[in-house]
Amino acid sequence: MEVSFQLPKGHIMALTGPSGAGKTTLLKQIAGLINPETGRISFNSTTWFDSDLNVKLPTQQRNIGFVFQDYALFPNMTVRENLLFALSKGEDQGIVADLLKDTGLTQLSGRKPFQLSGGQQQRVALARALVLKPDLLLLDEPFAALDHIMRHQLQDLLLKFQQRYQFSVIIVTHDIGEIFRLAEQVAVMDNGKLVSFGTPYEVYLNKKTPSGHLIIHAEVLSCQKQNNILHVQALVENKIRELELPVEMEIQLLPGTHFTLQYGTDSPQIGIIKTH
Amino acid sequence: MDLQPLWLTFRLATITSVILLIIALPLAYWLAFGKFKGRGIAEAIIGMPLVLPPSVIGFYLLLAFSPSYWFGAYIEKIFGLRLVFSFPGLVIASVLYSLPFMIYPIRAGLQSLPLSLREASYTLGKSEWDTFFKVLLPNCKPAILTAFVLTFAHTVGEFGVVLMIGGNIPGVTKVASVTIYNEVEALNYTAANQYAMVLFAITFVILLIVYSVNNSLLRVRQPS
Numbered sequence: 001m002e003v004s005f006q007l008p009k010g011h012i013m014a015l016t017g018p019s020g021a022g023k024t025t026l027l028k029q030i031a032g033l034i035n036p037e038t039g040r041i042s043f044n045s046t047t048w049f050d051s052d053l054n055v056k057l058p059t060q061q062r063n064i065g066f067v068f069q070d071y072a073l074f075p076n077m078t079v080r081e082n083l084l085f086a087l088s089k090g091e092d093q094g095i096v097a098d099l100l101k102d103t104g105l106t107q108l109s110g111r112k113p114f115q116l117s118g119g120q121q122q123r124v125a126l127a128r129a130l131v132l133k134p135d136l137l138l139l140d141e142p143f144a145a146l147d148h149i150m151r152h153q154l155q156d157l158l159l160k161f162q163q164r165y166q167f168s169v170i171i172v173t174h175d176i177g178e179i180f181r182l183a184e185q186v187a188v189m190d191n192g193k194l195v196s197f198g199t200p201y202e203v204y205l206n207k208k209t210p211s212g213h214l215i216i217h218a219e220v221l222s223c224q225k226q227n228n229i230l231h232v233q234a235l236v237e238n239k240i241r242e243l244e245l246p247v248e249m250e251i252q253l254l255p256g257t258h259f260t261l262q263y264g265t266d267s268p269q270i271g272i273i274k275t276h
Numbered sequence: 277m278d279l280q281p282l283w284l285t286f287r288l289a290t291i292t293s294v295i296l297l298i299i300a301l302p303l304a305y306w307l308a309f310g311k312f313k314g315r316g317i318a319e320a321i322i323g324m325p326l327v328l329p330p331s332v333i334g335f336y337l338l339l340a341f342s343p344s345y346w347f348g349a350y351i352e353k354i355f356g357l358r359l360v361f362s363f364p365g366l367v368i369a370s371v372l373y374s375l376p377f378m379i380y381p382i383r384a385g386l387q388s389l390p391l392s393l394r395e396a397s398y399t400l401g402k403s404e405w406d407t408f409f410k411v412l413l414p415n416c417k418p419a420i421l422t423a424f425v426l427t428f429a430h431t432v433g434e435f436g437v438v439l440m441i442g443g444n445i446p447g448v449t450k451v452a453s454v455t456i457y458n459e460v461e462a463l464n465y466t467a468a469n470q471y472a473m474v475l476f477a478i479t480f481v482i483l484l485i486v487y488s489v490n491n492s493l494l495r496v497r498q499p500s
Contacts, residue, residue, distance in 0.1 A: 033398065061401075063401075066396065068396060075415055076411075086402075128400070132401060
C-alpha cells in the first residue's frame with residue numbers, strides 16, 4: 001500500500017474507492033488494529049507508528065473511536081452497558097447519559113442489540129465510539145446498510161457531534177452524496193494507492209484533477225424521442241430520473257439496459273439530470 | 277447396589293471438568309488467535325487423545341506415573357504423591373485424556389465471534405484480558421457449556437485409561453465403567469444392568485438439559 005496524506009485537525013475526510021482498494025485496511029492501520037509493513041502514522045505531535053524507529057503505539061493508547069461496518073455491538077450487553085463498557089471503574093457516567101439522550105436511545109437503553117433495528121444499532125455504535133471523547137473518529141461504511149432517511153439522520157447526528165466535540169473524522173464511504181454532505185477532504189484509493197486527494201469539489205467536479213468525474217449508474221425504464229432530444233426515464237440509485245440525451249444514443253438505450261454516464265471529465269458531457 | 281463407584285465416577289468427572297475448564301480457556305484463546313510457529317504441532321498434541329486407543333495413553337501414563345521412572349519418582353519425592361493406582365493419578369490422566377473435548381468447542385466458539393468485537397473492545401481502550409473475560413467469553417456461553425458437558429460425559433465414559441493406571445481399588449479408582457465390566461465378567465448381569473441404567477439415565481438427562489439451555493441461549497440471539 002502506498003498512501004500519504006495529511007488531515008487538518010478537526011476536519012472530516014472521506015475515504016473512497018472501489019472494493020478491495022484497501023480502505024478498510026488503511027482505517028485499521030490508523031487505528032493500530034493492523035500494522036503496516038513500513039511507513040509512519042502520526043497524530044498531532046504523537047507518533048503512532050514508525051517502522052524505522054520501531055514505534056507501535058497500541059490501539060488502546062491512540063484515543064480513537066471506531067464505528068464498524070457491522071456495528072460490532074457486544075451482544076451480551078444492553079445498550080447502556082455497551083456504552084458503559086468503555087469507561088473505567090469509578091469514572092463519571094454523565095457522558096453516557098448525555099450520549100444516550102442525544103442519540104435518542106434513552107428509552108432503549110435497557111435493550112440488547114438484537115432487539116434493535118439497523119439504524120438504532122448504528123446510533124448505539126456511534127454513541128459508544130464517542131464515550132471516551134476521541135480525538136479521531138474512524139467510521140467504516142457506517143451508514144451503507146441503512147435506508148435513505150435514516151442515513152441522512154445519522155449524517156446529521158455525526159455532524160452535530162463533530163461540531164460539538166471537534167474531533168477529526170475519517171469516514172469510508174461509497175456514497176458521493178455523503179461525501180459532499182460531510183467531508184471537507186476526500187481521498188480516493190485504488191489498488192492500495194492514493195489516486196486523488198482534495199476537496200470533494202476538486203476531486204469530483206473540477207475538470208483539472210486526474211480522476212475528476214462523477215459517474216452515474218442507471219437503468220433505462222423508458223425512452224422517448226421529442227424535438228430531436230431523447231427523453232430517458234431511468235432508475236438511478238432506486239429513484240426514477242429523467243435524462244435528456246442525444247438522439248443518436250437511442251439504439252443503445254433499450255428498456256432494461258444498464259448504463260453509465262460520466263460528468264465533468266474531459267470526455268464530452270452527454271446529458272443532464274433533471275431531478276423531480 | 278453399591279453407590280460408591282457411581283459417586284466416584286461423578287466426583288472424578290466434576291473435578292476433571294473444572295480443572296480442564298481452567299486450563300482450556302487460555303489454551304483455546306491461544307490456539308484461536310495466537311500468532312506462533314508450530315501451531316500444527318500444538319494442535320496435533322492436543323488432538324492425540326481423540327484418535328489414540330485409550331490403552332496406549334494408559335500404558336504411557338502408567339510408565340510415567342510409576343515410581344520406577346523419573347516423572348513418578350519426582351512427583352513422589354516433591355509432593356509425596358503416588359500417582360499410579362490413586363485418585364489424583366486418575367484425575368491427571370482424565371485431564372490429559374479429555375483435553376481436546378474441552379479445548380476444541382471453546383476454540384470454535386471463540387473463532388465464530390466476529391473479529392470486530394475484539395477490535396471494538398481494543399478501540400474502547402480495553403486490554404486483551406478485559407476483552408477476553410468481558411466480551412469474548414460471555415458471548416460464547418453455548419460453546420463453553422457444550423465443552424464442559426462433553427468433557428464431563430467423556431470422563432464418565434472413560435474405561436481403558438482408568439483400567440490401565442487406576443486399576444480396580446474400591447473407593448479409590450473403581451469407577452462405574454470398570455464396575456460394570458467386573459460385574460459382567462462375574463456373570464452378574466443384574467448388577468451390571470443397574471449401573472449401566474444409572475449412567476444411561478443420568479447422561480441422557482445431562483445432554484437433554486444442555487441442548488435445551490443451548491437452544492434457548494441461541495434463540496435469544498435471533499432477531500425477532
